Amino acid sequence: MKTRLIKIITIILVLFLVAASVPANEVSAVWTRLFRRAVSLSQKSNIMASIVEQHNRDMVPVLMEALEEQVGSLENTGDVTVRMQISEYTKMIIKELGRLKASEAAPYIWQIVQAVDEPFLKGEAIIALGKVGARQYIDELNILLRNLNFNLGAIQDQRKNEIVAFSLVIALERLKQPSSYSPLFFASTGWYSSQSGVRAKASESMLTILDDPTEQLMQVTKDSKEYDIKLAALDAGYKSKASDGNKAALAVLSLSEGLQASPINPTEKTQLKSLRVLALNVLEYGSVKPEEAIVYMNKMLISYRTERLFDIDEMIDLFEALGTFSSDASVKAQTEFLAYLTDRKESGLSIDLRISKSSIIAIGNTRNPIGFEELTNVQYSDSWENSVKREAKAALAKLNK
Amino acid sequence: MKLSSLTFVLVAFIFLGCSTSPSISESSIDAVPAVVKEVKKEPKKIVTTVYYPVAVVSYFGDGVKDEYTVYSYNEDGSTLLKEELFNNKDILQQSIAYETGKKSLYDASGTLVSYELIVLDADKNVLNKEKYDNKDNLISVSEYEYKNGMKISWKIFNGSNSLLSTTLYKYTDDILTRIDSLSPGGEMEEYFELLYKNNGLLLENVHYNVEGKVQDSRSFEYKDTFLVMELIKRKNSSVLRKIMYLNDQYGNPVETVFMDAGDNVQERLITDYESREEITYEN
Numbered sequence: 001m002k003t004r005l006i007k008i009i010t011i012i013l014v015l016f017l018v019a020a021s022v023p024a025n026e027v028s029a030v031w032t033r034l035f036r037r038a039v040s041l042s043q044k045s046n047i048m049a050s051i052v053e054q055h056n057r058d059m060v061p062v063l064m065e066a067l068e069e070q071v072g073s074l075e076n077t078g079d080v081t082v083r084m085q086i087s088e089y090t091k092m093i094i095k096e097l098g099r100l101k102a103s104e105a106a107p108y109i110w111q112i113v114q115a116v117d118e119p120f121l122k123g124e125a126i127i128a129l130g131k132v133g134a135r136q137y138i139d140e141l142n143i144l145l146r147n148l149n150f151n152l153g154a155i156q157d158q159r160k161n162e163i164v165a166f167s168l169v170i171a172l173e174r175l176k177q178p179s180s181y182s183p184l185f186f187a188s189t190g191w192y193s194s195q196s197g198v199r200a201k202a203s204e205s206m207l208t209i210l211d212d213p214t215e216q217l218m219q220v221t222k223d224s225k226e227y228d229i230k231l232a233a234l235d236a237g238y239k240s241k242a243s244d245g246n247k248a249a250l251a252v253l254s255l256s257e258g259l260q261a262s263p264i265n266p267t268e269k270t271q272l273k274s275l276r277v278l279a280l281n282v283l284e285y286g287s288v289k290p291e292e293a294i295v296y297m298n299k300m301l302i303s304y305r306t307e308r309l310f311d312i313d314e315m316i317d318l319f320e321a322l323g324t325f326s327s328d329a330s331v332k333a334q335t336e337f338l339a340y341l342t343d344r345k346e347s348g349l350s351i352d353l354r355i356s357k358s359s360i361i362a363i364g365n366t367r368n369p370i371g372f373e374e375l376t377n378v379q380y381s382d383s384w385e386n387s388v389k390r391e392a393k394a395a396l397a398k399l400n401k
Numbered sequence: 402m403k404l405s406s407l408t409f410v411l412v413a414f415i416f417l418g419c420s421t422s423p424s425i426s427e428s429s430i431d432a433v434p435a436v437v438k439e440v441k442k443e444p445k446k447i448v449t450t451v452y453y454p455v456a457v458v459s460y461f462g463d464g465v466k467d468e469y470t471v472y473s474y475n476e477d478g479s480t481l482l483k484e485e486l487f488n489n490k491d492i493l494q495q496s497i498a499y500e501t502g503k504k505s506l507y508d509a510s511g512t513l514v515s516y517e518l519i520v521l522d523a524d525k526n527v528l529n530k531e532k533y534d535n536k537d538n539l540i541s542v543s544e545y546e547y548k549n550g551m552k553i554s555w556k557i558f559n560g561s562n563s564l565l566s567t568t569l570y571k572y573t574d575d576i577l578t579r580i581d582s583l584s585p586g587g588e589m590e591e592y593f594e595l596l597y598k599n600n601g602l603l604l605e606n607v608h609y610n611v612e613g614k615v616q617d618s619r620s621f622e623y624k625d626t627f628l629v630m631e632l633i634k635r636k637n638s639s640v641l642r643k644i645m646y647l648n649d650q651y652g653n654p655v656e657t658v659f660m661d662a663g664d665n666v667q668e669r670l671i672t673d674y675e676s677r678e679e680i681t682y683e684n
Contacts, residue, residue, distance in 0.1 A: 026582060034565055
């Protein structure tokens with residue numbers, strides 16, 4: 001048998017690797033020198049295109065130099081074409097500084113934000129501030145967005161403001177500071193058109209900059225006089241990564257706010273109802289069941305008894321939430337309400353079947369024996385419909401398990 | 402480090418088929434020698450594994466993804482066709498299309514921004530690069546000269562064909578040791594000296610001004626002959642920033658970390674590679 005030995009030799013082409021890794025030092029140096037020698041905007045722009053193409057950190061000093069040079073000249077040019085050229089040129093520099101994450105360039109980029117009014121250039125500079133991690137300007141950026149959220153500018157500036165606001169949202173998301181939560185929250189509920197994407201982007205950003213925004217949202221809920229804002233705050237808290245305990249605490253606050261006010265028009269009535277229903281849903285689905293919530297839920301039971309303040313669907317939501325609160329205080333409040341219903345029934349007054357059945361199911365769901373007596377009353381009552389008695393029997397079966 | 406510098410061959414496995422080599426095998430210890438035949442020399446088969454980057458992802462210092470570049474090649478991976486830059490929402494930001502002798506840059510909307518016409522020599526060395534804007538106006542021209550396959554000069558001209566700069570590459574025993582940058586009038590403006598270790602690895606690249614004073618420098622550290630650290634230093638030798646390379650077993654830098662002097666991470670690049678095998682024969 002003829003045997004062939006195949007020698008396998010591994011050769012690491014180190015020299016090739018090193019050659020590939022040799023920094024483009026002279027390339028950076030040459031372009032830097034050429035830039036410094038350029039006089040006209042078109043010369044600078046042509047050379048800058050080659051500098052940007054390098055995408056090399058060695059170019060950061062010359063990029064900063066070019067940007068500093070632009071700060072003074074940006075708003076001083078009357079000619080629209082030249083202004084556009086300057087704007088494009090400046091954007092090219094800023095974008096590259098952002099891509100290079102050149103933190104040392106932040107002061108120059110911030111100067112551009114302050115100096116220019118043109119929204120696309122201003123926006124590019126704001127986004128770049130986010131990319132270079134310019135946390136030293138977080139307060140200023142928060143204020144810029146807060147002011148835009150107020151929409152105090154002229155109506156013809158709205159599109160422009162939306163462009164700047166969108167950039168601010170992107171930058172604040174990147175800078176990830178808790179202090180930005182509030183301006184982002186108000187941007188998410190602000191005047192911005194859906195086309196601008198500001199509100200949607202802000203809602204998304206809120207989730208990423210703060211895992212637990214409960215503190216901020218509680219402040220918003222307390223401070224705001226607008227019910228849609230309170231509702232948005234609860235919704236934001238519900239969607240956040242906060243603990244169930246904190247979500248429940250926010251829901252309790254929202255429920256209390258939803259019960260305090262009397263609506264003065266149908267819109268407010270709807271908003272308040274939505275606030276209460278969402279709060280009840282949060283309380284129902286969360287794993288934490290704060291006792292304080294029972295106070296407000298009981299308040300709803302009492303208000304229903306005295307004033308029929310709430311719609312049936314809202315009451316059903318209330319019972320569904322109450323069914324998950326198995327404490328004695330909760331079940332006592334529920335049995336009192338059921339006793340009230342039974343009294344009315346025995347007095348020959350009409351009771352909505354959905355209310356009575358929901359109330360009975362909720363007591364059964366608590367599995368708390370305190371509900372036994374009142375459920376038994378219903379089961380053996382001569383006044384209740386058979387379908388209600390069957391619900392009471394089923395609920396009793398749950399208590400006995 | 403430029404992405405293009407990551408591009409090519411990092412490791413080669415060379416399989417030498419040698420029919421004349423004696424081998425310690427059952428057949429070689431046969432007691433009775435076989436009939437001796439005239440041995441015909443066969444060419445050596447060389448299989449080279451070439452690694453090429455298919456994606457480079459950029460992360461911010463805090464680990465959040467920023468942007469990424471996808472490289473597309475022809476079927477066998479030998480020719481780069483397209484380079485696409487996406488943001489972290491997978492939205493295209495810019496693209497570069499490569500054709501024979503042409504490289505075109507497009508913006509996010511697919512509009513041509515600029516293009517280069519590139520002339521190569523038989524060894525695929527770039528001889529000439531003409532850069533045009535999207536209105537076909539010539540912006541700049543780069544001309545390169547080679548001697549024995551080594552680059553010896555790079556000249557830049559503006560769109561009016563006026564010389565802007567000349568760079569000369571000087572070699573000692575075929576190793577690049579000095580780079581001179583000259584003004585259009587041919588006067589020295591600055592220069593670089595490259596120092597190597599005994600094993601041929603680049604140790605330092607020092608940048609001098611025309612008076613011979615150090616402007617800045619770069620030094621290189623290796624582990625098992627793979628580059629692992631690059632230090633960029635100021636003229637007083639203090640470290641300005643660092644670039645750390647984490648290599649795979651073949652020496653491909655799979656992670657490149659850009660840091661400031663205080664080791665704060667500014668950017669992290671993760672590079673994915675694919676490989677192909679090139680087979681050649683050597684007589």
